[in-house]
Amino acid sequence: MKNYKLHRIERVGLAILKKPKGISEREMVFSLNITSGRNEINELEHLLGIQFTREWHTTKDGLCQYYIYSIPERYTAKVLLDFLINKIELRTGKTITLNEQELILNQFPNIR
Numbered sequence: 862m863k864n865y866k867l868h869r870i871e872r873v874g875l876a877i878l879k880k881p882k883g884i885s886e887r888e889m890v891f892s893l894n895i896t897s898g899r900n901e902i903n904e905l906e907h908l909l910g911i912q913f914t915r916e917w918h919t920t921k922d923g924l925c926q927y928y929i930y931s932i933p934e935r936y937t938a939k940v941l942l943d944f945l946i947n948k949i950e951l952r953t954g955k956t957i958t959l960n961e962q963e964l965i966l967n968q969f970p971n972i973r
Contacts, residue, residue, distance in 0.1 A: 873901035883931030
């Protein structure tokens with residue numbers, strides 16, 4: 862089986878799931894090599910009918926501003942995780958185990 866690279870939207874989705882305190886646009890540039898991660902955030906919200914939390918931050922020197930995106934609660938994390946599992950499984954045949962899924966989901970509060 863061919864080893865497929867994750868698509869941009871999948872990389873952003875996994876990154877936001879792995880960082881319960883959020884991921885900034887700047888981090889997406891440096892860690893994911895994605896210069897416009899907000900496009901993938903907006904696309905995920907539109908496709909899945911979910912809403913990420915956005916926090917506006919200013920750099921230490923006060924010259925630039927950027928968002929930090931985070932997952933507000935477990936339901937949103939579950940919707941995103943299910944989407945990513947389906948996308949990755951269809952293209953690669955690989956999956957995220959149930960144990961890994963629980964570890965990811967337990968990072969987020971169950972508000973709903």
